[in-house]
Amino acid sequence: MTPAARVEAAVALLDEIIEAAAGGGAAADTLIQRYFKTRRYAGSKDRRAVRDLVYGVIRALGERPANGRAAMIGYARAQAPELLALFGTDARGPAALVEGEPEAAPGSAPKWLTAKFAAEYADAGGLLAALAGRAPLDLRANRLKTTREAVLPQIPGAVPTPHAPDGIRLAESVNVEDLPVYNDGRVEVQDEGSQLIAAACRARPGMVVIDLCAGAGGKTLALAADMASSGRLVACDTDRQRLSRLGPRAGRAGAVIETRLLDGGREEQVLADLIGTADVVLIDAPCSGTGTWRRNPEARWRLTPQRIARLTALQAHLIDIGVRLLRPGGRLVYAVCSLLPEEGRLQADAAAQRHPELIPDAGGAQILRPDREETDGFFIAGYEKPC
């Protein structure tokens, strides 16, 4: 593909991504994969160049643009003026620029969201800039099979992550799927922040541990390692497909995990026998994902105030279930990969009002930030239920 044809391909993809963001369609990654499946003429270098360009444009623009062309022109004007010279030069490239045509404005997030961040964080600018950046790829050494010290020398250029004891940060050039230590389950892909959430649960061998929103089990596997395969670990979710991915992952990791498929709104029907029994309940709640914009930058264009309201109601409902699952003396951890106060600080305040018996961790809730801890953005609150 010529450089101009790559720009035109990126414009076409941005059109699809913008439409999907407005209408609840597929994620950018899925759309990019589908696009190239039907365009076999694009080689691996073309695919990589177009993909990098598409993500560069998405990261640079805060508001959802009107269309792909306006997005590309706005991005090029702000960050890559050499691209403007390619307009109107090639039949397969973008048409020539027309004076006064629409262009998207650069920014880190939609205005209504930047206002929320500015009201909550004194240094919101740096935080939002970090959220618009790129995330490193982190691994967790699976203590059921190995140690970080043992696997580190087997991964070229990898270094320990600064905070989590089993965390490993990959060099950018390394493809994790090529690593034998990945393929035999000695390491799992997991952001350091997610590892810290699992660590905050303080799961230990012999305990009854419930992961109430386990998804495909990323944190469940970290909990299994802390439990050294002793005790009872129950992974729950309402999403059958996600939960079904946990079995094969657990097998590869050497972990023993029970799964329970929940019915949204009637979760306790399937959990009745576990009420009052758990030493640890993790609620890794569904959330807006504002802390993961580095990985899914187009998520900034999808979020609405209505979606946040629906999520905060669900989070409160799940906290209430989690409290009922605890035995006296048990520990509850509530976490979201969001930095919005309504899903973090204010949600925790409301939980304390509804459950005054809960004792919050002495240090208070933790907030992890990409510009400080170099993790995704997370809110993590831990509580003990008195005996």
Ligand SMILES: C[S@@+](CC[C@H](N)C(=O)[O-])C[C@H]1O[C@@H](n2cnc3c(N)ncnc32)[C@H](O)[C@@H]1O
């Ligand atoms: C943040 S994700 C969990 C990610 C997972 N813990 C991990 O480490 O990969 C939130 C999960 O909550 C699930 N969920 C949504 N509603 C739920 C409900 N009512 N009860 C339990 N899980 C629910 C979603 O299907 C989703 O998998």
